[in-house]
């Protein structure tokens with residue numbers, strides 16, 4: 001104890017405090033606009049804790065990388081794997097036995113799932129995610145896409161492109177599209193692991209600071225020693241996981257969550273697969289159109305009602321489990337409330353109101369679509385995920401000859417050479433977790449978008465990922481088994497006719513079954529190593545499929561637990 005507080009200026013209160021000691025895991029860096037605001041959070045949170053007789057310490061840090069910055073670059077090959085590193089870093093920070101609660105500071109794509117996967121191994125402790133909020137809206141996302149397409153066609157230069165990008169990514173705070181980071185926010189609220197309506201309060205505002213303060217205070221009420229202790233392992237149960245998937249379907253969130261939710265669930269001892277997602281997608285309507293599914297960003301979505309309105313509507317229709325434990329006092333019902341700043345500068349809640357703009361958010365009576373925003377597609381080419389909320393009705397079925405590539409750069413070269421000036425399904429193989437770490441191939445979207453706008457029928461089929469910001473282009477992603485493991489995509493040859501249909505859930509090569517069965521898979525060319533990717537050889541070697549969460553760490557963990565059990569050592573005092 002003395003050793004763990006020796007460097008703390010307030011060590012006396014740490015030693016003598018009767019209140020809880022909060023372990024903060026921070027993923028601060030000032031390269032990610034969403035994580036930069038965390039720089040001073042620990043100092044502030046220590047003061048907030050002290051206000052209510054508690055203490056807080058930074059238990060450790062974890063890395064946070066940006067898929068936007070590394071898109072199409074070597075670093076992207078480490079992106080999915082960084083989630084395991086974050087989980088392991090979180091566990092190491094918490095391993096010092098100093099804490100009665102966990103405050104997790106993280107926002108972006110792999111960071112929230114990684115923090116949860118680590119923190120859930122300390123599931124006897126209560127824990128809360130503390131978000132820092134989106135930046136204000138800059139250049140509209142649709143305009144950003146238009147400028148990118150002009151650049152791809154050589155109609156504008158780098159300077160104009162940079163100008164537009166800088167007007168879009170213009171300050172600290174989370175990016176404003178409904179990509180993976182903001183889908184994480186949704187997930188955290190539906191899981192009941194974040195303060196109600198804390199997701200989309202603008203960064204650096206008085207309400208944001210009041211929310212962080214309220215979060216710290218609340219955490220001290222549900223701490224390990226409190227009468228109302230709410231262990232994270234009890235918050236994240238089967239019903240909470242179902243609620244998170246319902247939220248994903250209702251809002252048309254990131255395809256990445258078909259990987260992250262199974263992984264977070266596994267960390268809590270729960271197995272969900274894409275069949276579960278499919279069943280929920282059949283039942284839950286799409287209620288929101290947020291970019292890339294529509295033109296409006298999360299700030300506009302928040303202005304017209306945001307997550308409290310979605311939760312209110314879903315609860316009224318009995319589409320969410322209410323009998324769940326959350327960090328908020330009254331369970332999920334508290335999440336159907338709007339947060340405002342009271343006269344006393346504290347967070348005050350009022351009941352959520354119906355949507356004020358049916359172009360962005362609708363109620364259960366008139367949803368955008370009776371089914372959810374993410375579909376499972378399957379057939380003789382394997383199983384994949386399709387973000388239907390972002391695709392226009394007339395493009396939901398594409399039947400066309402394929403061109404097979406094993407790098408995204410080869411696709412771009414073919415597009416520039418005019419080789420894709422036709423109806424085509426672009427197949428990119430060798431992009432699964434075992435091949436090269438399952439990068440996002442979002443960099444392909446401007447090129448394929450140009451082909452679409454030229455009037456061609458275009459689709460993408462890949463064992464890799466797309467970004468949460470990717471929409472518009474019909475795409476089957478995460479297709480497994482991956483080509484590297486001899487999956488059916490490796491048997492496709494240029495010119496084969498493939499049918500991809502979000503309505504029927506079909507992902508099929510149309511050919512005589514005997515001829516198809518006689519095909520032998522080609523081995524995709526292996527991605528080069530270097531710039532750190534070689535450090536992840538062990539991860540590539542044992543990565544399970546995306547549908548199982550795509551986490552090598554968890555795959556090995558489950559194997560070990562099956563062998564030796566995960567009972568706490570006898571004699572360990574917790």
Ligand SMILES: O=C(O)C(=O)C[C@H](O)[C@H](O)COP(=O)(O)O
Pocket residue numbers: 066067068069071109175177178179180181254256440442466467468469
């Ligand atoms: O949400 C995700 O999954 C992401 O990976 C976010 C990335 O930052 C995007 O790739 C960048 O989005 P755009 O700048 O609109 O192209």
